[in-house]
Amino acid sequence: MPAGLLRPALLAAARSPRLERGVTRMRATRSLVDRFVAGSTEPQAIAATTALRSSGRFVTIDYLGEDTTDLGRARDTVAHYRALLTALAELPDATEPGTVRPLEVSLKLSALGQSLPRDGHRIALDNAREICAAAHDAGVAVTVDAEDHTTTDSTLSIVRDLRVDFPGTGTVLQAYLRRTEADCRDFAGPGSRIRLCKGAYREPESVAYQSAAEVDAAYLRCLRILMDGAGYPMVATHDPAMIAAAQRYADEVDRKADEFEFQMLYGIRDAEQRRLAEDSHRVRVYLPYGDQWYGYFMRRLAERPANLVFFLRALAPA
Ligand code: FAD
Known part of the structure; x- marks a missing residue:
């Protein structure tokens, strides 16, 4: 997806309860969330x-x-x-x-x-x-x-x-x-x-x-x-x-x-x-x-595509 479309897509995702349920259940998300959220x-x-x-x-x-x-x-x-x-x-x-x-x-x-x-x-x-x-x-x-x-x-x-x-x-x-x-x-x-x-x-x-x-x-x-x-x-x-x-x-x-x-x-x-x-x-x-943290976290991903790359890497199987 071109970078210009990523931001609106991530910001729309920030308000999706269905995606929230999915993303918050993924254990791999936690290490990136910890970068932005103090516990x-x-x-x-x-x-x-x-x-x-x-x-x-x-x-x-x-x-x-x-x-x-x-x-x-x-x-x-x-x-x-x-x-x-x-x-x-x-x-x-x-x-x-x-x-x-x-x-x-x-x-x-x-x-x-x-x-x-x-x-x-x-x-x-x-x-x-x-x-x-x-x-x-x-x-x-x-x-x-x-x-x-x-x-x-x-x-x-x-x-x-x-x-x-x-x-x-x-x-x-x-x-x-x-x-x-x-x-x-x-x-x-x-x-x-x-x-x-x-x-x-x-x-x-x-x-x-x-x-x-x-x-x-x-x-x-x-x-x-x-x-x-x-x-x-x-x-x-x-x-x-x-x-x-x-x-x-x-x-x-x-x-x-x-x-x-x-x-x-x-x-x-x-x-x-x-x-x-x-x-x-x-x-x-x-x-x-x-x-x-879901909405806050998704807005941080939307601000910087590089954050999304870290996130996707964390999700990929080792
Ligand atoms: P940008 O041009 O987005 O970023 C400049 C540079 O900063 C980037 O090149 C990058 O190096 C770095 N950077 C920016 N964002 C990130 C990131 N997520 N991860 C890693 N590096 C990054 N917005 C609201 O709508 N309402 C609020 O109440 C609100 N409160 C805020 C309070 C504070 C203290 C701050 C700092 C921001 C707040 N924001 C709020 C978010 C703000 O609106 C911007 O979305 C956010 O700050 C990114 O804009 P920027 O000015 O840093 O400039």
Whole structure:
């Protein structure tokens, strides 16, 4: 299959329950999953967090799960976040002063009930609020992830509501969406924390740029708005060109190294993460854990065909 068709095919597969059942049962998948996912349990996530903190990196932890269609499962996700936050509160970082917290959790609203057919928006807001309150008590920040474009309005409205009581709540904006430059302007006010990423879902042309060149150009325009704005930009990318541009734009507007941060995914470009951290930049690692890794894992395969080759090799009989 040509490389250009691989990405949409893998992203479609990321939402197939039938394929999920097949892929998650294969024992050979596990070693590649372990590259991107820091274990199944809270103690494993805490151990990975402690290791990253010892190299000076900040962390944002995601309890994996998405597209929940069951209220009980959404409540189970809240329980996992509460257990995680209780454990994080014991770490020395939780009590360190400062407005930018070294420890953060990332939430997917679809895991908290947003896609439930009845009252999903309100249920996700209530669940997210409960987690924000627990995070506040634990000295841990919260950022709300961005999912597919059908959820964007609901997600941004929930973030606005959360920010009334928890003003530090961060939000994610996806540069591939045509609307995002306007969202960057809306959200780049004082005290905001905005993670800018390229975007990881399969989106139609009507709402999203399709070519890599268009997405990169949009990312740079959005980055410029955030760097010029009054908020705290969180530059989530592994792309050397975007990283260099962020450094350049920050210098141009005299933003110091502690007035923005780089973010990368657990297991991706680890040497570059360390290099930036050693170079006095703030670097935060997005660290996922839990058993529901399928959708997250398939999006990582879709981003880089070489990952798929490793995966297929692992499946081949020895
Ligand atoms: P690309 O052009 O895709 O990649 C640049 C280079 O980075 C590649 O050449 C390769 O060397 C390396 N690289 C990129 N991806 C991989 C990979 N999977 N495996 C190995 N190497 C790789 N997306 C959302 O839609 N919503 C979110 O809430 C969200 N949160 C994110 C949080 C963080 C901290 C990060 C880093 C990304 C997040 N993403 C999210 C994913 C993002 O949208 C992109 O899909 C992903 O980061 C790849 O884009 P890139 O900017 O790294 O650039």
